[in-house]
Amino acid sequence: MRIRSTKPEFWRSKTIAALPWDVRLVLKGLESYVDDNGVGKDDIALIAADVFPRDLSASPPETLARLTEAISRLSNSGLIARYDVDGENLLYIDKWKDLQRIDKPGRGRFPRPDGTLEYGQPVDRDTYRKPRDTLASPPETVAPVTGEQGNRGAEEKTPSSSAPPPREDVESLCTHLHRRITDNGGRATISAKWRTEARLLIDNDGVDPEQAHRLIDWCQDDSFWHANILSMPKFREKYQQLLLKARVATRPAGRDGNGLTPRQMEIANAELLKENPDEELLRRAGLLPAQPQLRAINGGH
Known part of the structure; x- marks a missing residue:
């Protein structure tokens, strides 16, 4: 969290006045949450932990739901941009340099939606005010490999002059997720990276496409997850x-x-939001299968 200023124009703005008071508070919280480049991870759990830690401790479900709704409202109002860079969900506060004057800005960890990284660089707003969710990048193909499911990053990328032929199951999965995201007011573009990840989900992870379709519907209907996926x-x-x-x-x-x-049970549900949840707690809650019980072998029988 960083110290930020608020200009008097903020309180007189018609755009800001059109927002509910709690949404205005979330916007000010985001200004402290993002880096000096105006960019931060678009992760509701991280934002809540930084901006509303006491609310999150007192009432996790309500805090996450209200924060999710507020950020969606800010995005729909054009006050923040939500986008994806190499699978990382990010958000950028629009007109950042107009809102915050920073004398000695630190270098940004993540690019802004137009690809710039430095506070002093001009921002091309037209690049992210159009429907898109990924930065433009040259198409790539991934060479097929064998190995354990967990080695997701071990595939060797090789350039190719021709893209592989489209697969019906991959295209269907990408199209379905794209449609559900855009129906919810989000912005998405089916890219080469999308197709690669969909193929790996099916081929490497062994996920049934029909199950994946149903899970897309569930997460896009969920008040928390539809803003994070x-x-x-x-x-x-x-x-x-x-x-x-x-x-x-x-x-x-x-x-x-x-x-x-x-x-x-509420604590167990909160564990599901963590990268490394407590497996024993999840087993007690019935969210993971129980570990097999080992029996002693007496006399070789």
Whole structure:
């Protein structure tokens, strides 16, 4: 979090006045959350932890839901840009240099939506005010390899003069996610990276395309996840978390044979948002299969 200033024009702006008061507060919080380049990770859990830590501790579901809605409102109003760079969901506060004067800005970790990295560089707003979610990059193909599912980054990229022929299952998955994102008011572009990740999801991860279609529908209908799954790379990255969360959401009411209190179940659900959740807690909550019990072998029998 960084110290930022607020110009008097902010309070007189018609655009700002059209927003609910809580959404205005979220915008000011984002100004402290982003780096000196005006860019930050578009990750609701990280934003909530930085901007609203006490609210997140007191009421995680309500805080995440309200923050998700506020950021969607800011995006729809054109006050922030949400985009994707190499599978990383990012957000940029529009007209950043007009809002914040920074004397000694640090170098940005992530590019702005027009590709610039330095605070002093002019920003081409036309590049991100059009429907798109990825920075322009030359097409690439990925050489097929064999190996464990976890070695997602081990594939060797090789240039090719011709793209591989389209696959019906890959195209169907990309098209479905693109349609659901845009129907929710998001911006997305089916790119070579999308197709690569969809193919790896099916071929390397062993995911059934029909199950993936259903999970896309679930996450895009969910008030939290639809604002966080804005690209195929992100969908693949979060697939197992989404699957576990969907199973929790579709469990019959009152089915709690796990011995956990409602508060413990709430904590277990929050674990699903973490990169390295507590597997023992998830097993107790019934969100992961129990580990097999080993029996002692006596006398070789």
